[in-house]
Amino acid sequence: MRRVLVLLAMAVVLAGCxxxxxxxxxxxxxxxxxxxxxxxxxxxxxxxxxxxxxxLGAREAARYEATRYCxxxxxxxxxxxxxxxxxxxxxxxxxNNTLTLQGACPQ
Numbered sequence: 001m002r003r004v005l006v007l008l009a010m011a012v013v014l015a016g017c018x019x020x021x022x023x024x025x026x027x028x029x030x031x032x033x034x035x036x037x038x039x040x041x042x043x044x045x046x047x048x049x050x051x052x053x054x055x056l057g058a059r060e061a062a063r064y065e066a067t068r069y070c071x072x073x074x075x076x077x078x079x080x081x082x083x084x085x086x087x088x089x090x091x092x093x094x095x096n097n098t099l100t101l102q103g104a105c106p107q
Contacts, residue, residue, distance in 0.1 A: 024061075033048040034065065042104050042106075046100070049096075051097050051099050062085055062099055063101075080104050
């Protein structure tokens with residue numbers, strides 16, 4: 001009986017270790033994506049990592065976070081990208097396994 005309780009307790013603990021319900025995967029992977037506003041609030045930098053999991057997934061995670069930022073702060077999903085997720089692979093600024101994109105929400 002003791003063994004059953006220990007196994008049940010382990011199952012409950014492990015069930016809480018997965019991604020949150022609100023966590024979204026991109027290209028089958030989970031990414032850490034963050035948006036930081038620049039001097040002018042409508043301008044931002046968005047980062048996504050790890051790029052090594054999938055460049056496509058990192059691009060889409062960055063696009064998603066940037067879109068959320070613009071919708072939440074300006075009510076529109078429109079973005080004017082300086083360096084964006086639709087640029088060629090060779091133009092992607094990647095450093096330390098992190099993709100960094102820059103854009104602005106139209107005011």
